[in-house]
Amino acid sequence: MGTSSERAEAARQGGHSAQLTAGGPGAPRMAPEDGRAAGGAQPPVALSPSRASDFQQCPLLYRFRVIDKLPEKPSAAATRGTVVHAVLERLFDAPAAERTAPGARAMVPGEWEKLLARRPELAELFADDADGERLSAWLAEAEALVERWFSLEDPTRLEPAERELYVETVLESGLQLRGFIDRVDIAPTGEVRIVDYKTGKAPRPQFAEGALFQMKFYALVMWRRGGAVPRRLQLVYLGSGDVVTYDPTEADLRGVERKLLALWEAIQLATRTGDWRPRPTKLCGWCDHQAHCPEFGGTPPVYPLQVRPAEPGGEPQGRMGAI
Known part of the structure; x- marks a missing residue:
């Protein structure tokens, strides 16, 4: 069955370059709320913190990730975060006395190699790094993050x-x-x-x-x-x-709970009507989907779900920004 981290990766929400998935750390995470079956797209069936945040940030972004499953480029920062999380999880496999900062730092390259074996496409992050200098700096940054954790918590006193x-x-x-x-x-x-x-x-x-x-x-x-x-x-x-x-x-x-219920009502309305409005912010500059976004002159993919007109007096989906 793999480690708990691997099992987690097999079920986590997907479609996000900052996240990974099935088959262990590094595989594309499948979102439980995606409701995607082998036969095609289906309406969302559940909500996670990441997807709730996506909808609040931009309903169209939520659609691209959950409904359309548009691919996103891997992120060096997010991939580094996955490696660091794996180290901090697996460190507790060792007896308390062996949970040391040098030992944790030494785990970083190995966790990166495991991740890369499961997601070979992550090698693209360092495709132009012939001498390995950028990769070495990236691993050093991950090691520094792991070491900093020891100044914040004492793993020898935690179980x-x-x-x-x-x-x-x-x-x-x-x-x-x-x-x-x-x-x-x-x-x-x-x-x-x-x-x-x-x-x-x-x-x-x-x-x-x-x-x-x-x-x-x-x-x-x-x-x-x-x-x-x-x-x-x-x-x-x-x-x-x-x-x-x-x-x-x-x-x-x-x-x-009240906020989540209101948010889910808005998601259901957008799912029924196909009305996924973009919400431009400064974060748009980091979005991988500008080519499909009307705010940047793009056209979204054909909506894969059946559309039903909004009921008279229904709340406009685009007003959920305050949640």
Whole structure:
């Protein structure tokens, strides 16, 4: 069956250059919410934090990734993040005394080779690197991120209850929520801490809510699965050496649930009507789909699902930007 990281990769949401998939780290991740069968496209059936963020950022981007499954170029930064995550997961396979920074750094090249074996196309990242200088610098950056983690947490004092934990629940409304959690710690008293590793820098306070939304999503799923509200949510930013924590309440999670229900209604409306409006932002400059985007003079692929006109008085899908 492979490691937990490999099993996670086989089910994670796909169609994103910042993510990987089936067959272990490095294969294209298949999104549980994609609902894509062998016979062709199908409507989305569930929601993950990544896809929820996609729709909030740009409904058309969500369509390109979930409905159309348009390919995206591999990203050196995202691929490095996958390697770092694999090291931080597998480090806990070793006895506590052997979880050292030098040992973790030494794991980086091996995890990169495993990833490359599963996704040979990632070699394109360094296709013009004949002398290997860029690859060496890239690996050194990954090693530095791994080493920085040791200044933020002490793995010799941690025994995670779960790593790369797949969580899923169905709300009373019927909405399925799914996702993967990097690490779950359980205190002797039973209190739960959800931990997520970020290889980038901590956002400025005014932009921190986006990352917390992902963590609250996970907390909501765990709570609705029949557990208690997690005691703490912890974001570990390896790029800047920051640790951000948040202690959620039931009121917080009920608010997230309401937002997700409204978001899902908007996604269902767009799915029925085929009305996936682009939402231009500064992030458009990093989008791989400009050739298909009307904002850049492109034409989206033929919509592969049956279109039904919006009901009179229906909420315009394009007004979901506040969620």
